[in-house]
Amino acid sequence: MPLAVITGGTAGVGRATALCFARRGYDVAVIARSHAGLTETVKELEEAGARAIGYGADVADAGQMRAAADYIADALGPVSVWINAAMCTVIAPFTDIDPPEFQRVTEVTYHGTVNGTREAQRLMASQNQGHIIQIGSALAYRSIPLQSAYCGAKAAIRGFTDALRSELIHTRSKIRLTMVHLPAVNTPQFGWSRNKLPRATRPVAPVYQPEAVAEAIFKATLSAPRELWVGKATVQSIVGTMLFPGWLDKMLAKKAWSGQMQTAVHSPNEADNLFSPLEGHHQSRGAFSSEAHNRVIAVDPVRVGKAALTTLGAVGALLLLRQRRRKP
DSSP: OOEEEEETTTSHHHHHHHHHHHHTTOEEEEEESOHHHHHHHHHHHHHTTOOEEEEEOOTTOHHHHHHHHHHHHHHHOSOSEEEEOOOOOEESOGGGSOHHHHHHHIIIIIIHHHHHHHHHHHHHHTTTOEEEEEEEEGGGTSOOTTOHHHHHHHHHHHHHHHHHHHHHHHTTOOEEEEEEEEOEEOOTHHHHSEEOSSEEEOOOSSEEOHHHHHHHHHHHHHHOOSEEEESHHHHHHHHHHHHOHHHHHHHHHHHHHHHTEEEEEOOTTOOOSSSSOOTTOOSSOOSOTTTOBSOOOEEOHHHHHHHHHHHHHHHHHHHHHHHHHHOO
């Protein structure tokens, strides 16, 4: 059986993706910090018919990730797909984020992806095949207020991934590399992320169910696009940033601040998962199912770009032909 490894695989998009691959006949290994979350997730994966294991590790620790990768390979064999989905965030104005908090978000979200990619590439090198998928975000292109650490980390992942992709091409490696950029997703992160605002937080609408996003991630393994833009809002955000960045700066300054807050009051003393696991939130979905969409579009921008150029070329050729026919 092919083997999929998912970091951050015990909650949210990571857990939904692990279950999606299990139902497609994959063996699945999940890496996360919470042993309770790992136990629950492995049980669910096994009930879906997969051979599954969990390994407790902090993705920010390179040594722990090396041990996790070796354990998984010894237990289940060669890795076919490695998905870096682990993340954490602090929701607050930049001036309210302490240096250790900012560093922790960077270490988990960015360095965790780097560490996971390093181990995936090491394991895949011997067979010169495999697929590494980075879970990105529309925020890797279009940052929003109150999430400076997370946006910076996602943008860093994109830069790192582009550099590595060129290296793989240079060495003629057959390891494939894809970055999947997500929209707002209904995950538990809004209930356990560090929130320094006076009100509870929420995803910026429109919101999608993690299972719909997981299906898009799985489909990425079939065609291995350079990038996959998931959700209409993601496409609009990325293209809009390319065309009207200044206008979006002003629009988001006005709408994205309040758009991330609920009416419920938030206590600054509530527990979070920034520096240690927080139990009781290890499920795929969060608290916004009533508004979350069950279907989502997924766009390969390279394929769309080629189609657009082909169409423009055809239109240009037709216009040129008509012009020539009109000449005496």
